[in-house]
Amino acid sequence: MGAASSGSGPGPPQGRAVGSWVRALLRRSGSVQGPVPVPGLAVATEEPPFPGWPLPQLVSLFLPEFPVRPSARQQQLKILGLVAKGSFGTILKVLDCGREKVCAVKVVPKVEVLRRDTLKQCKEEVSIQRQVRHPFVHGLGDSWQGQRHLFIMCTYCSTGDLHALWRAAGRFTEATVRLFAAELVLVLVYLHDLGIVHRDVKMENILLDERGHLKLADFGLSRHLRCGERAHTICGTLQYMAPEVLSGGPYSHAADWWSLGVLLFALASGEFPVPPARDHVAMLERVKESSYASPPALSPALGRLLAELLCHNPLRRLRYLHHFQDHPFFRGLAFDAELLQKDPVAVAVAPRPTEQPLPDPTTFDDFDCDLTAAPPNRPWPG
Numbered sequence: 309m310g311a312a313s314s315g316s317g318p319g320p321p322q323g324r325a326v327g328s329w330v331r332a333l334l335r336r337s338g339s340v341q342g343p344v345p346v347p348g349l350a351v352a353t354e355e356p357p358f359p360g361w362p363l364p365q366l367v368s369l370f371l372p373e374f375p376v377r378p379s380a381r382q383q384q385l386k387i388l389g390l391v392a393k394g395s396f397g398t399i400l401k402v403l404d405c406g407r408e409k410v411c412a413v414k415v416v417p418k419v420e421v422l423r424r425d426t427l428k429q430c431k432e433e434v435s436i437q438r439q440v441r442h443p444f445v446h447g448l449g450d451s452w453q454g455q456r457h458l459f460i461m462c463t464y465c466s467t468g469d470l471h472a473l474w475r476a477a478g479r480f481t482e483a484t485v486r487l488f489a490a491e492l493v494l495v496l497v498y499l500h501d502l503g504i505v506h507r508d509v510k511m512e513n514i515l516l517d518e519r520g521h522l523k524l525a526d527f528g529l530s531r532h533l534r535c536g537e538r539a540h541t542i543c544g545t546l547q548y549m550a551p552e553v554l555s556g557g558p559y560s561h562a563a564d565w566w567s568l569g570v571l572l573f574a575l576a577s578g579e580f581p582v583p584p585a586r587d588h589v590a591m592l593e594r595v596k597e598s599s600y601a602s603p604p605a606l607s608p609a610l611g612r613l614l615a616e617l618l619c620h621n622p623l624r625r626l627r628y629l630h631h632f633q634d635h636p637f638f639r640g641l642a643f644d645a646e647l648l649q650k651d652p653v654a655v656a657v658a659p660r661p662t663e664q665p666l667p668d669p670t671t672f673d674d675f676d677c678d679l680t681a682a683p684p685n686r687p688w689p690g
């Protein structure tokens with residue numbers, strides 16, 4: 309939901325209940341807040357307590373993207389462990405006992421959303437994820453709210469994310485880069501045609517399905533941007549940000565194509581084209597100075613693709629499907645989702661250490677409802 313880096317977390321300590329471990333962890337990370345003194349919010353139900361009366365504000369603010377679910381629904385979920393701590397919230401692995409499915413749930417404290425003034429962005433994330441349906445997009449399963457948290461649930465990807473795979477592999481062969489690039493081209497073209505700019509295309513936000521194909525995730529910075537419209541917010545992840553984004557805009561969907569260029573450069577060479585800087589001003593200087601010359605080990609066709617994506621002028625950057633279909637790097641490849649998915653991706657499905665079974669799964673609503681005794685540890689925003 310944000311732009312800061314996230315890392316995969318270790319499993320819970322052996323012999324300790326997962327519930328108390330997750331609660332302690334959420335508290336340590338500051339993502340669990342004490343009670344917010346809003347009168348009338350002791351019990352959140354689907355209906356307002358008195359027909360015609362407004363819902364308490366801390367509930368109504370997040371509607372309709374985050375409906376209030378009957379607690380029976382939430383009790384069907386059992387926490388299996390921690391997946392990662394993002395900049396905003398915590399990603400948990402849960403078992404949906406009703407559907408017998410393992411899911412990932414992003415848990416975001418409402419207080420944090422309001423403190424950072426990201427209510428609009430947070431609702432946009434869910435509404436965009438609900439809107440998009442594509443083989444290479446990680447779709448939304450469900451979203452709802454508790455008293456203190458927002459919950460965003462989707463299928464759990466057991467193969468992990470592209471960043472973890474890249475770190476393990478060092479770099480990928482050009483054949484693998486070609487396949488991943490084609491999958492991402494299809495996704496970006498699809499999103500841009502819908503008038504959506506992702507704004508945080510990076511390896512950590514790309515999950516892998518069980519056959520190693522890509523699923524673009526984390527629409528936390530995405531927004532609707534019509535063709536011809538321009539954005540100005542400096543956001544994204546520094547190393548992936550286009551020069552026009554780093555300089556405060558105006559920028560368009562072309563910014564996503566720059567990020568793709570950075571990503572493909574790193575996948576193929578094992579290194580980022582430009583090292584990270586401390587802030588966007590310093591990063592812009594580095595980006596301006598860099599020639600983005602491809603390492604000589606890469607083929608001329610890939611070198612050309614990278615140069616055409618990492619083009620400082622957004623108007624001259626590659627951005628239409630036919631640009632890629634006609635490109636020598638993709639010669640002989642069909643931009644067809646079904647054909648691209650035909651074979652498993654060998655490097656992604658190679659056997660890896662199996663996950664430890666987790667002791668004592670706990671019901672999901674515990675950490676939203678059981679913390680009412682703790683005092684607030686942050687000032688209430690506004």
Ligand SMILES: Nc1ncnc2c1ncn2[C@@H]1O[C@H](COP(=O)(O)OP(=O)(O)OP(=O)(O)O)[C@@H](O)[C@H]1O
Pocket residue numbers: 309310311312313314315316391392393394395396397398399411412414462463464465466468469512513515525526528
């Ligand atoms: N459905 C999922 N299945 C498996 N792992 C997931 C899933 N969703 C997220 N993750 C893991 O959790 C990490 C953080 O997720 P996400 O980017 O959605 O959170 P975030 O709070 O927006 O983080 P950040 O702001 O740091 O990008 C991902 O990089 C990925 O490794």
